[in-house]
Amino acid sequence: MRADLPIRADLPIRADLPIRADLHCHSSASDGTRPPAEVIRAAAAAGLDVLALTDHDTVAGVAEAAAALPPGLALLPGMELSCRRDGHSVHLLAYLFDPDHPELAEECRAIRASRVDRAREMLARLADLGAPVSWEQVTSIAGGGVVGRPHIARAMVAAGVVGSVRDAFTPEWIGSGGRAHVARYALDPAHAVALVRAAGGVSVLAHPLAATRGWLVPGRLITELALAGLRGVEVAHPDHDYPKREQLRTLAAQLGLVATGGSDDHGQLTGDRIGCETTSARDLDALLAGATGAAVLTG
Ligand SMILES: [Zn+2]
Numbered sequence: 001m002r003a004d005l006p007i008r009a010d011l012p013i014r015a016d017l018p019i020r021a022d023l024h025c026h027s028s029a030s031d032g033t034r035p036p037a038e039v040i041r042a043a044a045a046a047g048l049d050v051l052a053l054t055d056h057d058t059v060a061g062v063a064e065a066a067a068a069l070p071p072g073l074a075l076l077p078g079m080e081l082s083c084r085r086d087g088h089s090v091h092l093l094a095y096l097f098d099p100d101h102p103e104l105a106e107e108c109r110a111i112r113a114s115r116v117d118r119a120r121e122m123l124a125r126l127a128d129l130g131a132p133v134s135w136e137q138v139t140s141i142a143g144g145g146v147v148g149r150p151h152i153a154r155a156m157v158a159a160g161v162v163g164s165v166r167d168a169f170t171p172e173w174i175g176s177g178g179r180a181h182v183a184r185y186a187l188d189p190a191h192a193v194a195l196v197r198a199a200g201g202v203s204v205l206a207h208p209l210a211a212t213r214g215w216l217v218p219g220r221l222i223t224e225l226a227l228a229g230l231r232g233v234e235v236a237h238p239d240h241d242y243p244k245r246e247q248l249r250t251l252a253a254q255l256g257l258v259a260t261g262g263s264d265d266h267g268q269l270t271g272d273r274i275g276c277e278t279t280s281a282r283d284l285d286a287l288l289a290g291a292t293g294a295a296v297l298t299g
Pocket residue numbers: 080091206207
């Protein structure tokens with residue numbers, strides 16, 4: 001743990017001033033379509049003051065993003081950890097952890113390795129279903145980033161198997177539980193929360209009520225994670241309608257969790273939407289209080 005690094009002193013914000021902070025965004029280091037430097041340019045163009053880069057199970061894009069920072073934009077290093085409970089995938093946003101923490105780094109390596117194995121297995125199943133997509137095509141679309149289902153979906157579109165990425169994420173193809181879907185290694189979410197804490201970071205439960213994901217995270221699991229040290233819950237997310245936001249805001253207040261917001265932008269894949277959801281300065285301040293594993297980066 002690197003407790004000597006300055007954290008909040010670096011943030012160019014005051015809790016009483018309005019700021020625009022998007023705490024959830026992907027680059028080509030995972031399944032976003034934009035390289036990290038381009039993500040930063042898009043964040044600046046969207047008028048953001050703070051952007052968290054939260055690629056899946058990797059911080060590989062942080063250095064390039066940091067090098068591209070213009071004055072006035074702060075980068076919050078983070079990632080979106082792949083977790084699973086009772087067969088359902090749960091995403092955990094983690095910020096300001098020490099990326100070199102041995103167990104956390106090892107778990108991320110294991111998840112990334114398993115993504116490759118499961119991607120190859122899914123391609124084998126697609127071939128069995130008469131829809132061959134080549135590994136070279138998938139890795140060329142991934143461009144060296146962490147291989148994910150969106151890359152396979154895009155390769156399926158390119159091969160003419162389906163008309164759109166959305167059509168690939170169905171029971172017929174690679175949607176959860178689908179004919180060509182293969183589960184991969186993931187962390188138990190309570191263990192992941194503890195691990196992020198051990199690495200000096202803070203964690204936020206991502207999009208718990210996004211119906212598009214086919215499963216809603218039950219309130220009892222959110223309560224369990226809060227007891228395990230979860231710091232916040234993502235309330236403002238494009239896949240949460242207003243009743244869901246209200247429901248989550250109430251739950252967050254009951255459990256003492258910070259309500260955050262983020263665009264979950266993936267570049268072209270989601271429609272360019274960086275900065276469409278944000279977190280208030282007060283909530284950001286509360287979220288990051290006590291995080292000691294890494295520093296907020298500025299240009
Ligand atoms: Zn997610």
